Amino acid sequence: MHVDSQLGRVIQDEHIDAGGKPVEQVAAEARVTMEKNRICLVRGFPLDPDRYLAFLGRFGEPLTNYSSLSALEKTDPHPQINRVKYKKKVTGAQSVHYVAGGLRPHTARSWRAPRPECFAMLMVEPGWRDAPAGERGESVVLSWNDLFTRLAERDGQVFQDHFARLSGTPITFQANNVREELSSQPLLYPLDDATGPYDVGVRLKQDLRDKIEGIRDQIPEFDAYRTSLHYLLDNSDDDRFFACFPMESGDLLLLDNHRFAHGRRKIVGEYVVDGEARTNNRELWSVTVQ
Numbered sequence: 001m002h003v004d005s006q007l008g009r010v011i012q013d014e015h016i017d018a019g020g021k022p023v024e025q026v027a028a029e030a031r032v033t034m035e036k037n038r039i040c041l042v043r044g045f046p047l048d049p050d051r052y053l054a055f056l057g058r059f060g061e062p063l064t065n066y067s068s069l070s071a072l073e074k075t076d077p078h079p080q081i082n083r084v085k086y087k088k089k090v091t092g093a094q095s096v097h098y099v100a101g102g103l104r105p106h107t108a109r110s111w112r113a114p115r116p117e118c119f120a121m122l123m124v125e126p127g128w129r130d131a132p133a134g135e136r137g138e139s140v141v142l143s144w145n146d147l148f149t150r151l152a153e154r155d156g157q158v159f160q161d162h163f164a165r166l167s168g169t170p171i172t173f174q175a176n177n178v179r180e181e182l183s184s185q186p187l188l189y190p191l192d193d194a195t196g197p198y199d200v201g202v203r204l205k206q207d208l209r210d211k212i213e214g215i216r217d218q219i220p221e222f223d224a225y226r227t228s229l230h231y232l233l234d235n236s237d238d239d240r241f242f243a244c245f246p247m248e249s250g251d252l253l254l255l256d257n258h259r260f261a262h263g264r265r266k267i268v269g270e271y272v273v274d275g276e277a278r279t280n281n282r283e284l285w286s287v288t289v290q
């Protein structure tokens with residue numbers, strides 16, 4: 001594997017310990033790291049919805065979760081927390097986060113206007129991980145600035161053409177199960193406090209490769225746009241470019257939702273121990289912050 005070990009190392013080396021500290025102090029320390037790295041890992045955070053939301057409230061307004069806004073089954077621990085957990089038996093509509101496969105790098109509420117500032121994940125139970133690397137539900141994070149800087153170096157004008165097309169074409173798409181105000185920005189959009197030409201915001205939906213076909217009428221020069229989108233999707237899901245590490249129980253990862261994508265490697269949903277079928281009890285709480 002050639003994952004972006006540098007980013008993964010920075011995130012883990014510069015983590016904050018929450019143990020025994022008041023939420024306000026943990027948030028103050030996390031703010032310093034966020035200002036520096038735009039991403040922050042907190043370890044030993046209490047598995048308590050109210051303290052989790054109190055912490056996130058220091059960074060903005062936690063948004064109401066998907067299932068509260070949709071017809072999906074409502075099993076979340078709090079109206080602002082999405083419970084991400086494998087479920088064995090599903091009838092009817094299924095949230096993408098219950099699928100046992102990997103989740104390609106994507107953006108929280110990629111369809112939404114205004115763009116949410118932050119995204120957070122709190123690992124409650126890492127689940128069954130006696131599987132090969134890449135199949136343990138490891139968390140994935142991707143820095144868009146890093147990716148674009150490396151692609152510019154590798155692909156030159158080919159990259160520049162894709163980057164310009166994706167930055168210059170407004171696009172509107174909907175959530176699968178939620179109705180919110182929709183963004184009409186391009187997939188790549190400028191940031192007020194950009195540090196360089198490739199420090200842009202990105203809004204990328206997990207299933208945009210399929211979804212784009214249904215909205216081709218709104219996109220001029222669609223074939224060229226599709227080629228650029230596939231370039232973005234293929235490279236963002238290439239393990240040479242993203243960081244990947246397992247989160248332990250009590251690990252809280254907070255990230256800038258403009259500048260980082262998040263995702264997950266595969267998990268094994270069902271497995272057999274001594275002839276007995278078991279279900280992976282991995283559980284993570286995610287929250288989007290405006």
Ligand SMILES: [Fe+2]
Nearest residue numbers: 106107108262
């Ligand atoms: Fe997500």
